[in-house]
Amino acid sequence: MRRLDNIDLRLLRVFVTLADAGGFADAQILLNLSQSTLSTHLSALERKLGAPLCERGRRGFRLTEFGEATYDAAKRLFVEIDAFQSRIGRDRVKLMGQLRIGIVDGVATSPELGIHGALSRYCEYAPDVFIDLLLGIPAELETAVADGTRDVVVGPMSQKVPGLTYIPIYREPHALYCGGSHPLFGVPDDAIDRAAIEEAPFAVRGYLHFDDLYRANHPRPCGTVKHMEAQVMMVLSGRFIGFLPCHIGGDWVRRGLMRALMPKTYSFSSTHFVATRTADARRPVVQAFVREVKRQAAG
Amino acid sequence: MRRLDNIDLRLLRVFVTLADAGGFADAQILLNLSQSTLSTHLSALERKLGAPLCERGRRGFRLTEFGEATYDAAKRLFVEIDAFQSRIGRDRVKLMGQLRIGIVDGVATSPELGIHGALSRYCEYAPDVFIDLLLGIPAELETAVADGTRDVVVGPMSQKVPGLTYIPIYREPHALYCGGSHPLFGVPDDAIDRAAIEEAPFAVRGYLHFDDLYRANHPRPCGTVKHMEAQVMMVLSGRFIGFLPCHIGGDWVRRGLMRALMPKTYSFSSTHFVATRTADARRPVVQAFVREVKRQAAG
DNA sequence: TTAATACATTGATGATTTTCGATGTAACCG
DNA sequence: CGGTTACATCGAAAATCATCAATGTATTAA
Known part of the structure; x- marks a missing residue:
């Protein structure tokens, strides 16, 4: 046998x-x-x-x-x-049912990653699957996928919940930004010293807390947010500096409302994952979506 | 993936x-x-x-x-x-090492099963494997294979030791025999009644204890043996009747030293197995032997 | 010599597969 | 209708597989 x-x-x-x-x-x-x-x-x-x-x-x-x-x-x-x-005529099984996707806010619209492209191809591939798309913060979504209320989520993740499978798909570059009304806004990079930055009030996103602080060599946060949009608001307020994904910060820079602070020095990348329950990872409906996201990320 | x-x-x-x-x-x-x-x-x-x-x-x-x-x-x-x-030229991997075979006595020489044929083909197929062949009684051999001192054994078996894999290969027909000096030896079958048989002293092989008794509808054993050769001796003594595999009893019948008693009534078959440790079952050296035994048994 | 590179090995841990016994069920036979 | 045949299903046990983190080892580059 x-x-x-x-x-x-x-x-x-x-x-x-x-x-x-x-x-x-x-x-x-x-x-x-x-x-x-x-x-x-x-x-x-x-x-x-x-x-x-x-x-x-x-x-x-x-x-x-x-x-x-x-x-x-x-x-x-x-x-x-x-x-x-x-x-045997089985190269395409018909996919049906629904797929509950979770995407971390700020990731959904990243043109670099371009999840929408993956979604688009998925919908073509599996036209009979009903899509339920929810934006949220990483911790929320990670919980949701763990307890079965979401099928698949995309974003930065703890990568530690047992029973979940994480697949790295993309590294998102971050830089440090300040708003137009911030004291440092008009100061050229070579006139800024690190001390000035390290003393400036600093807003962190909860889920990147330590990463953010560590990267800025900053003693402590002066403000904390969960949503990317909130972080943008904090920075735009001019009272805080903070890290943002380059694709978001860059947008605001182009509009003249933010600037990047010493991007050579203050930058890092965080890794995005696709996560599913391990048990779900093989369900064709889920699998196909993961495949498309991976393909998208691979270019 | x-x-x-x-x-x-x-x-x-x-x-x-x-x-x-x-x-x-x-x-x-x-x-x-x-x-x-x-x-x-x-x-x-x-x-x-x-x-x-x-x-x-x-x-x-x-x-x-x-x-x-x-x-x-x-x-x-x-x-x-x-x-x-x-x-990739891998239809024949070279087999090496040793194979420790155990065979239940009385099975080794059964011409009907013809294990020797399997052994012969195996040796041709795997000329570099060193063969170590031991005869023994079922319980002994079953223990030996379970604790790893034998690689594979052939014979009737409990089929119950966990961690062992049993493959049925052959059903051995048995009949009831008595020796030349036994009172029933000269009595024709149609002059024997079941009571006479059921009262005659009866020798059983330990490992087929219940089978033997049940088949003869006999209240209790009067002698017990472990080895087939010992059972032959008991029967030849003329003091006991007992079951023997037909291929052995038949031999003695041909020599005029035994007779079968009502073979229509008193006969049954026991199943022989090849047993290995489940973990060993896939080792090529073992696997090939099992394959040859199965082929032999299949005809 | 030291450090770095590119693998190999080991031990542990879930996840998965394979398998069986027991029991359920539908169709047919008498 | 009761029994039999030929499977299906369920639940559980055993065995296997996939995987990683940690650590070991040989080779080369500096």
Whole structure:
């Protein structure tokens, strides 16, 4: 029974990706797997096949002859598997039902990430799925997906709730901004010293609290907000400085109502994830959305 | 990641076997799986593919049109998988190491089962494996395989030790015998009544204790043995009657030293198994031996 | 020699799969 | 109607798999 069974397609997929990526580093990103997982899988495949597939180590990554043969054979097998699927006419299962999406505010409209593009393609792919879209703050949405009231959420996330699966999709660059009526607004970057910034009243978003403070080397917050729009308001007020995603801050800069403060020094990126309940991750309706978001993020 | 992965070859194998067998009953034997497992697997495949594969129930087993298509496509896919294997030149992994076999005494020499044939083919297939062969009684061997001191054992078995995998391979017919000096030896079958047999001193093999007694409708044993050869001795002594596998009893009958007592009435079959630790069952060295034994038993 | 790179190994932990026994159910047989 | 056949379903146990964090190891670059 067993013998006939698993050539273990999964291991072959990993191997092929690894070969395409020319090493672990890129394959990790492509597969969203840790280095140790890749290593384990590759060794497992070599064990099953009984011979080394590639040389690897400090001096580069190269397929062995056997690796080449396996690579080619695997590619071909994948084609056959696709052929199998289309022969039985199952390449597109009809998706139905509803999908409850949560998106963190400020992420929804990021043109760089462009979730709307993913949504658009998803709706084309799955025209019969009813979409329920909710904006919210990370903690709220993370809770919602954990307790099953949302199917999938997108945004920065704790990445720690057990039972949830997080897939990193995008790194959002942030810079430090002040409003038009802020004392520092008219001061050129090279005339600002760090002390001036570190003493200025500082607004943080709750979910990036420590990140924000740490990045500004700032002793403590003077204001805290949960929503991105609120943070914008704080900064526009001219009484606070604070971090904002560049795509939002940049908008206001263009309108002449904000400026970035020493963007070379005060900047960082936070990672956005798609999160679902692990148990839901394979539901076709959910899976397809995640796939589209990933594709969107990949460019 | 998942999407690309499992068409689930295993499920397809089950389906194809099921279709070939034309129903659950035969497929159960072919696959050595329970009815519920088959049912579960078949439903799972139908769920994954999104459509029923066959009609089944009291009124027969028939593939649907979709089932036919899937069957053909699957067969073809299997051919491609074999092609994959041969393309990478892995149809025969070299087997090495040792294999510790245990065989229940009396089974080893059964010409009907012919384990020696399996052993012979195994040695040809895996010439580099060192064979360690031990005869013993069922309980001993079952313990040995459970605690890892044997890799595989063949014989009648409790089939109840957790962590062991039992595969039925053969049903051994038994009959009731008495020795040449036993009072019943000269009495023709139609002159023997059941009472006479039920009162005669009766020797049982420990591991078939209840089976033996039940089959003879006998109140209690008058002698007990563990080894088949000992049972032969008891019967030859002329003081006891007892069950023996037909292939052994028959030998002695041919030599004129035993006779079968009412073989129509007093006969039964016990099932022989190949048992391994579940964890070992997939080790190629073990797996190949099990395969040969099964093939031998199948004819 | 030291540090950094690129993997390998290990141990732990959930998640998933596989499997079975027990029990339920519908169709047919008498 | 009661029994039998041929499955379906459920619940639970065992085994396996996937995965990661932490740590180990060899090689090369500085």
